[in-house]
Amino acid sequence: MTKRTIVTDYLARVEGEGAMTVKLDGDRVEHVELRIFEPPRFFEAFLRGRSFTEPPDITARICGICPVAYQTSAVNAIERLCGVEVPEPIRLLRRLLYCGEWIESHALHVYMLHAPDFLGYDSAIELARDAPAAVERGLALKRTGNDVMTLVGGREIHPINVRVGGFYCVPTRRELRALVEPLERAREAALETVRWTAGFDFPERVVDCDLVALTQPDEYAIERGRIRSSSGLDLAPAEYDEHFEEIHVERSNALQSQLRGGGTYLCGPLARYSLASGELSPLAREAAAEAGLGEECRDAFRSIVVRSVELVHACDESLRIIDAYDAPERPAEPVEPVAGTGYGVSEAPRGLLYHRYRLDADGTILDAKIVPPTSQNQLAIEDDLRDVVARNTRLDDDALRALCEQTIRNYDPCISCATHFLDLEVERR
Numbered sequence: 001m002t003k004r005t006i007v008t009d010y011l012a013r014v015e016g017e018g019a020m021t022v023k024l025d026g027d028r029v030e031h032v033e034l035r036i037f038e039p040p041r042f043f044e045a046f047l048r049g050r051s052f053t054e055p056p057d058i059t060a061r062i063c064g065i066c067p068v069a070y071q072t073s074a075v076n077a078i079e080r081l082c083g084v085e086v087p088e089p090i091r092l093l094r095r096l097l098y099c100g101e102w103i104e105s106h107a108l109h110v111y112m113l114h115a116p117d118f119l120g121y122d123s124a125i126e127l128a129r130d131a132p133a134a135v136e137r138g139l140a141l142k143r144t145g146n147d148v149m150t151l152v153g154g155r156e157i158h159p160i161n162v163r164v165g166g167f168y169c170v171p172t173r174r175e176l177r178a179l180v181e182p183l184e185r186a187r188e189a190a191l192e193t194v195r196w197t198a199g200f201d202f203p204e205r206v207v208d209c210d211l212v213a214l215t216q217p218d219e220y221a222i223e224r225g226r227i228r229s230s231s232g233l234d235l236a237p238a239e240y241d242e243h244f245e246e247i248h249v250e251r252s253n254a255l256q257s258q259l260r261g262g263g264t265y266l267c268g269p270l271a272r273y274s275l276a277s278g279e280l281s282p283l284a285r286e287a288a289a290e291a292g293l294g295e296e297c298r299d300a301f302r303s304i305v306v307r308s309v310e311l312v313h314a315c316d317e318s319l320r321i322i323d324a325y326d327a328p329e330r331p332a333e334p335v336e337p338v339a340g341t342g343y344g345v346s347e348a349p350r351g352l353l354y355h356r357y358r359l360d361a362d363g364t365i366l367d368a369k370i371v372p373p374t375s376q377n378q379l380a381i382e383d384d385l386r387d388v389v390a391r392n393t394r395l396d397d398d399a400l401r402a403l404c405e406q407t408i409r410n411y412d413p414c415i416s417c418a419t420h421f422l423d424l425e426v427e428r429r
Contacts, residue, residue, distance in 0.1 A: 020385070020404065027393040032386040034378060044368045052078050052337050052363035053164050059355075059370065060158045063414060065108065068101040068153065069348035070370075071162040072223050073355040076237070078164050081342025081359065084335050089328035090166045091223070093152055096176075096321045097159070098223045098346070100148025102314040103141060103186065104156070105349035106307045109412045110193060111138025114304050117406040118200035134196065137189050141311065144186040148179060148318060166332030176322045183322070187315035191287055194308040198291035202301040203403075205388065209264040209380055211271035211298075214347050220279040220313055221272070223346050228275055229265065237343040240354050246371065257376040266380040267351030267373050268411065269306040273297055281320075284313035300384055300410040307349075307412075337363025348373050350412050374413045381411055 023030040043062055047055060055074035060067035072094060079086065086094075111134065112124040121127040128135040146156035151171055153159025161167050212233070214225030227235040233243060244265075246255040259265055273280075274296035277288065288309045297306055339361040345354050351373030358367040388407045392400060 029390045034382050047365050047368040056162045064157050066348045067158050069353045072346040073344040073353045077342040077344030077355045082335050082338045092321050095223045097152040099314040099318045100145045104145030106311045107141035141189050144182045165335040170331045190311035194287045197305045197308045205300045207298045212265045212267045213271040213275045215276050237345045256378045264379040273306045280313050281316040287312050303410050
C-alpha cells in the first residue's frame, strides 16, 4: 500500500480558515472532508440582551465584504415583527445600497479571487503584470460599488446609516446624480467582464442538488422576496425553520445546513439565476445570452460568468433607482417594539441570508439566529469536491490540489472576514 499526502497550509483568495482531507484508494474516493477550524465568533450570543434597534450595527461587523446583507436581513425581521412597512423611497434606497454591495463584492471575487484560476496565475498581483487593464477594470468596478455604499450607507465598510425603520439620513437627488456617470462606466465595464469571463476554459461540472433562492414578482430578488427552490418550495421567511435545519459535525466550527429530513441544497448566484433569470434587466439578459448561458445555469465553474451578469444587473438597477428617485418625506418610520418573533431574509452576494429575532415587549432581544450563505453551501461544496476528485483521480497531486482549490473558489466561500481558508491533505493508497 502506497500512501501519498499533500499538505497546503492555506488556500489564498477566499475568506476564512479551514482544511480539507481527501482519501483515495487507487481511483476510488474513500473520503472527502471539509473542516472549518476557525474559532466561533458568537454573534448570536452578543445580540441577546441588546435592544431591538442594535442588530443593524452589530451584525454588520460579521463581514467587511457584505455588511449590507446582514443589516438588511436584520431590519427586515424586526420591521416585519413590529408591523412596519417602510415607504417605497426608503425600500429603493436600501435596494440601491445593496446593489452597491453586490458590485463591490462580485468585482472583488471575479477579478481578484477567481479569475486567476482560469488564467493560470497564483494571484491577482501576478495577473496584473500581464493584464493590467483587466485588473484595473475590476478595481474601478469595486470602487464604484464602494462609492454607492459610502453615499447611501455612510461608509463603504460596515455602513452606519442603516437603522430599523429606514435610515438616519437620506441623500438628495443631486447627491445621487453624482453617481450616474461612474455607474454608467461601471455598467460598460460589467458588460466587458461578462465577455471576458465567458471566454475562459471551463471544466464541465453540473450541480444536481436542490437550488434555493429568493424570488420576487417583477424584479430580481435582492433585498426581499419569498424563498423558492428548484424542487418546488415556495415559502415565507417565517417558514424557513420548518424546511431547513442546521447540524453540527465534529470537524467544523461552522454549522452546516440541510433540508429537514436530509438533503443538500445550494444558494447563491447559480440558484438565483436558475430560478429567476427572466427577472434580470434586459441588458443583463442580453449579456447572459451572448455569453452562452441559457435560462438556468448549473455549471459551478461558470458561476464566474453568472456573477458577471449580476454585475451588469446591479449597475443597471442602480441607475434605474437613481433616475426615478424622490427623497422620502422623512428618513425613517417610527418603530415600537412588539413581543414575538420576527423573520428576515435577503440575498447576500453569496446567497440566502436568514435572520430570526425573538423580542420581549420592551424590545430586548431574547434570542437570535443567523444562517449565512456559506454555512448553507458547505454540504454542496463537499459533494462537488467529491465528484470533481472522483473524475480526476489520475491527476498528479499538485494538479488535483489546484483543481480542488478552484472548485472551492467557485462558491466564493466566506467563512469570516479572515483571509485564508483551506489546508488540503490528500491521502493516496
